[in-house]
Structures are given as C-alpha cells and as structure tokens.
Amino acid sequence: xxxxxxxxxxxxxxxxxxxxxxxxxxxxxxxxxxxxxxxxxxxxxxxxxxxxxxxxxxxxxxxxxxxxxxxxxxxxxxxxxxxxxxxxxxxxxxxxxxxxxxxxxxxxxxxxxxxxxxxxxxxxxxxxxxxxxxxxxxxxxxxxxxxxxxxxxxxxxxxxxxxxxxxxxxxxxxxxxxxxxxxxxxxxxxxxxxxxxxxxxxxxxxxxxxxxxxxxxxxxxxxxxxxxxxxxxxxxxxxxxxxxxxxxxxxxxxxxxxxxxxxxxxxxxxxxxxxxxxxxxxxxxxxxxxxxxxxxxxxxxxxxxxxxxxxxxxxxxxxxxxxxxxxxxxxxxxxxxxxxxxxxx
Numbered sequence: 001x002x003x004x005x006x007x008x009x010x011x012x013x014x015x016x017x018x019x020x021x022x023x024x025x026x027x028x029x030x031x032x033x034x035x036x037x038x039x040x041x042x043x044x045x046x047x048x049x050x051x052x053x054x055x056x057x058x059x060x061x062x063x064x065x066x067x068x069x070x071x072x073x074x075x076x077x078x079x080x081x082x083x084x085x086x087x088x089x090x091x092x093x094x095x096x097x098x099x100x101x102x103x104x105x106x107x108x109x110x111x112x113x114x115x116x117x118x119x120x121x122x123x124x125x126x127x128x129x130x131x132x133x134x135x136x137x138x139x140x141x142x143x144x145x146x147x148x149x150x151x152x153x154x155x156x157x158x159x160x161x162x163x164x165x166x167x168x169x170x171x172x173x174x175x176x177x178x179x180x181x182x183x184x185x186x187x188x189x190x191x192x193x194x195x196x197x198x199x200x201x202x203x204x205x206x207x208x209x210x211x212x213x214x215x216x217x218x219x220x221x222x223x224x225x226x227x228x229x230x231x232x233x234x235x236x237x238x239x240x241x242x243x244x245x246x247x248x249x250x251x252x253x254x255x256x257x258x259x260x261x262x263x264x265x266x267x268x269x270x271x272x273x274x275x276x277x278x279x280x281x282x283x284x285x286x287x288x289x290x291x292x293x294x295x296x297x298x299x300x301x302x303x304x305x306x307x308x309x310x311x312x313x314x315x316x317x318x319x320x321x322x323x324x325x326x327x328x329x330x331x332x333x334x335x336x337x338x339x340x341x342x343x344x345x
Contacts, residue, residue: 001185002063002076002153003028004049009058011044011210018044019210021058026188026203031180034190035197036207036233042190043158045207049188050079050156062153078147079156082163084139086131086146093127096146110149117148120182121175137168144179157189161196173199194234198222206230228341231266231334237297239266239334240308248280263344266334269297272310272326280325284308291315300324 004026011019019041026032034042047053049060051072060067067075086095093114100110118124121141131139140160147155157176161169177200180187191197197204198218206213206221206229214226218234225231225239232238241264272282284300287307296315301307310326318324335345 001028003061004063004154004186004188005059005061006045006049007059007061009045009048009060010056011041011048011053012056017056017210019048019056022210022212024205024212024215026186029184029186031177031187031189031200031202032205033197033201033203034188034205034207035192035194036213038192039209040207041210042192042207044210046079046156046158046188046190049154050077051075052079076153077156078150078152078154079158080140080143080147080160082159084131084143084163086139086142088131091128091130092123092134092142092145095131095142096127096149099146099150113149113151114145117145120148120179121145135168136164137172140164140172141175144176148179148183153186155185155187157187159190159192161191161193169196176200195236198234204234206233224343225266225334226343228264228266228336228343231336231343235268237269237309237311239268241266241336242282242302242306242308243304243338246282246302246304246306248283262338263335264338266336267308267328268332269309269311271328271332272312273328274310274312274316275325275327277325279327281328282308282326283323284326286316286318286320286322286324288320289315298324 006022006024009019009022010017022045034045036042044053048055051070055068062075096114096117097110100113118127121144123138123141123145126134126138161172164172173196189200201218203215204218204221205215208229214221214230221230221234225234228241243264244261284302286298287301288299290297296312298310298312298316299307300310316324334343336342337344
C-alpha cells in the first residue's frame with residue numbers, strides 16, 4: 001500500500017493545456033473517486049498516475065518515491081480498464097497470470113496469487129474458460145483479478161462499470177467496495193456517474209476543464225458544495241437554482257439569507273415541502289411526473305420559465321398544467337454568487 005501526491009501536475013498536447021496544475025494528496029488505503037463531466041481530464045489524470053501519459057510539468061509521488069520518469073510497469077500500480085483488455089485466446093487463469101509470468105515470478109507463487117484472487121472474486125469455476133464464454137460482469141471480475149495478483153501499491157480503475165447493464169453495475173459496485181474493505185489498498189476510481197462516486201468513495205475529487213473544483217467526503221460535497229457546479233453535479237436529481245425573481249416575493253422574508261440580484265438560491269429536490277398558497281416560496285406549473293414507486297419526481301416550471309424538480313413521497317393528485325406550491329427548510333438552502341458561482345452561505 002502507498003499514499004499518493006500530485007504537485008502542480010500539468011498536461012499539454014502541443015499548445016493546448018488540458019490539465020492546469022493539479023495538487024492532490026491521497027492517503028494510504030483511501031478509496032478516492034475522480035468524477036466530472038466528459039472531457040474534464042479525469043481519465044488523463046489517472047493515466048498520468050499510471051505512467052501511460054507523460055507529465056508536461058509537476059511531480060507525481062507514489063509513497064515517498066517520485067515516479068515521473070519511472071516506467072509504468074515499475075510504479076507499483078495496477079489498472080483496470082473500461083474495455084476489460086483481456087486476451088481472447090487465453091483462459092481466465094492465463095489472463096490473470098500473464099503479467100506475473102512476464103515478471104518471471106515463481107510458478108508456485110503465481111498459483112498462490114491466482115487462486116487467492118479467484119477466491120476473493122468468486123471466479124474459481126471460470127479459471128479454465130475463455131473470455132468469450134463469460135458475461136460482461138464475469139469479464140470485469142477477471143480484469144480486476146488480473147490487477148489483484150500483481151499485489152500493487154495502488155489500484156487504478158478507469159470507468160470499469162460503464163459497459164455493464166444497470167443491475168450488473170450495482171452488483172459489481174458492491175463487489176469493488178467489499179474488495180477495498182478486504183484489501184485496504186489505495187484505490188483511485190474514475191467515473192462520470194456521481195452515484196458511483198457517492199457510494200464508493202472515502203474522498204471525491206470533482207474535476208472540470210482540467211481543474212479540481214472541490215475535494216472532500218461524499219457528505220461534505222453534498223451538504224457544503226464549494227460552488228454551483230459541484231452543487232449541481234453531486235446529487236441525483238441535481239440541485240435546482242432560482243434567482244430572486246423566480247420566488248414568491250411575499251415569502252422572501254422567510255429565507256435564511258435575504259435574497260438579492262447578486263445571489264441565486266439552490267434547493268435540492270428532496271428538500272421541497274408541498275404546501276398551500278400562503279406558505280409558498282416557490283410555485284410552478286406541473287409539466288411531468290416520473291412515478292418511481294416509492295417516490296415521484298415532479299417536473300415544474302415557474303412563471304419566469306425556470307424548470308425545477310421536486311421529490312415527493314407519492315404521485316400528486318393534480319392534472320398536468322396545474323399550479324403547485326412549495327416551501328422548504330431554509331436551513332437546507334444553498335446560496336451562490338451569480339457571477340462567480342462560489343458559495344456564499
């Protein structure tokens with residue numbers, strides 16, 4: 001196991017800079033998730049840690065060792081790819097042991113490591129099968145097993161669940177969480193799915209346009225987003241934003257912070273409370289209802305044309321086009337500067 005530190009890490013392709021001086025500390029044994037929209041630089045950053053991309057500037061430390069000029073195979077990391085990257089002509093056992101054979105590991109040690117990894121991942125029965133005879137979930141477990149046998153200091157996962165269906169994503173996500181709990185090894189995981197980030201991470205790193213927007217625990221990012229981008233990216237459905245002109249004017253005095261033209265207020269869908277006209281702070285015309293069984297997501301539009309979502313315990317008994325009224329717990333509201341997007345309360 002090992003800690004990891006990035007100091008001023010930059011990446012440029014010609015004159016185009018895609019990573020803009022990233023500083024990050026990852027503790028020994030932490031499960032850290034890089035999350036952000038497509039093109040934000042999360043996979044590029046992971047590949048620089050792995051040694052698969054050159055660093056234009058800055059320094060990467062794994063443990064106490066600077067690894068900028070260390071070959072990928074000697075960094076003590078193991079990477080699990082989105083595409084599985086299994087050799088189709090080899091059995092599962094041969095795939096898992098290939099890297100160890102290349103490193104001239106003793107035969108009995110290879111057997112021990114492959115057997116141990118297969119037991120952890122419950123793929124003992126698949127060892128003599130070829131990848132083509134496995135499901136997507138089984139192939140992903142083999143790819144993870146191939147990483148485990150290397151006994152790395154750091155595991156790197158590059159969107160490992162994106163090729164799986166919804167049910168397998170949930171199952172494999174749980175398996176990865178249990179794997180970390182069992183191995184206690186430092187893991188860095190890249191995803192664009194904030195649900196994966198929230199459920200897996202000890203620490204989330206939110207990236208946008210090659211910069212870190214915020215680093216913190218899932219609950220810290222959910223309860224105290226540093227800016228409007230993080231506020232909307234973390235949480236599902238995303239946070240709603242309103243300006244002063246979108247609110248019911250008579251109710252503004254009940255807000256925890258007086259509204260002004262310089263601020264916008266953020267309210268999560270689950271924090272709305274359906275109410276009558278007298279208590280309302282927000283009102284909207286019903287546009288769509290997503291009935292999800294245990295709750296409903298109600299899509300509405302304010303008089304000023306702002307779309308928002310409220311989460312309700314049950315499907316509302318009103319017709320499309322009806323006006324609905326909502327209040328919310330002011331202590332759960334978030335306030336951001338309209339120009340900078342930075343949190344002000």
